[in-house]
């Protein structure tokens with residue numbers, strides 16, 4: 001459920017007409033709903049009430065400071081994968097004791113920054129990384145809490161590019177190899193084993209892969225305890241899917257039941273790292289129709305957003321629901337006909353949807369690409385030298401630009417010419 005609804009033939013973001021925001025900030029833009037964010041967090045928190053633990057929001061899904069601050073205010077911690085994300089989480093006021101650092105390639109510099117910031121836990125994905133962390137922590141006179149991310153070899157049955165828990169995926173350490181990693185960790189003075197971590201993928205729309213993976217890691221916890229390790233924490237990752245078009249993902253309550261069924265006898269403190277389920281439906285990308293044309297009998301609606309603004313359809317063949325902002329056409333309700341909704345970028349993959357039912361459009365009409373709050377703005381690029389689009393947060397009947405449109409000046413500002421192109425000559 002979200003707070004983007006049509007009222008009287010016009011799309012509203014909470015109590016603000018989307019067209020009003022478009023008139024003020026121009027298009028394209030991302031629009032987030034405060035009430036939807038808060039609702040999703042609350043629903044998940046309530047569903048997990050029986051499972052003692054914490055929610056560390058996966059910052060990668062949407063790292064806008066306003067989003068982080070909103071979730072942080074509600075009690076969320078943060079799951080970060082880079083120094084940049086950690087800096088964002090801290091800047092948004094999320095306390096370092098609520099931050100977990102993930103990812104297979106943390107550099108020593110990133111480890112040092114995180115250690116001195118005082119984060120709670122590092123999730124380790126290789127023996128080499130474990131040894132490096134121990135070394136960096138010793139150098140700073142710190143002891144780092146760790147969990148080893150186990151690759152449970154479970155297929156999440158999600159899109160290929162976003163499944164992470166199969167044995168050929170690059171993430172985590174397979175079992176039983178991870179048993180030896182724990183042995184090594186126990187012998188290191190500057191790391192302290194806190195738990196076990198897993199994450200099998202994203203946009204998972206079935207409880208079965210979760211159950212399988214939870215069962216595997218629950219057994220692993222028992223084995224590690226028998227080996228003498230003090231395993232108090234179980235980090236179950238994120239991955240719960242959302243409805244983009246006609247998917248029926250498990251509800252937070254169903255997910256929570258699976259969690260409890262498989263893990264409640266362990267007495268572990270649980271950590272969850274949801275990203276998409278908190279923010280996806282809390283955001284839309286609003287775009288304007290530039291032209292319509294017919295290409296060999298195919299109706300093409302060309303819009304002003306491109307794959308550089310929202311790359312998911314081009315990158316993963318992901319589907320997003322697209323709706324007209326105004327449905328009260330002067331000519332009355334009109335039957336939609338299939339259209340390809342495409343962007344202005346010089347690539348065929350710059351296509352948001354194929355054969356998507358849309359009523360006739362005219363240049364200037366607004367469309368909303370739904371479920372764009374997760375992995376939308378964060379994956380945007382300047383491809384085709386297009387400025388990053390604004391992000392807007394709505395709360396009730398007010399809205400605020402929480403990131404302005406990038407200017408052409410700032411887009412070009414970072415680049416310099418080498419001396420040999422400016423008459424200055426080069427060295428050597």
Ligand code: LLP
Pocket residue numbers: 058061079102162199201202203237238239240273274275276277312316374375
């Ligand atoms: N924890 C870890 C270790 C992760 O790698 C991820 C996502 C999450 C949590 C959050 O997963 P979520 O709850 O959002 O599914 N760009 C892709 C999704 C990549 C997900 C990467 N890892 C997309 O647009 O679909």
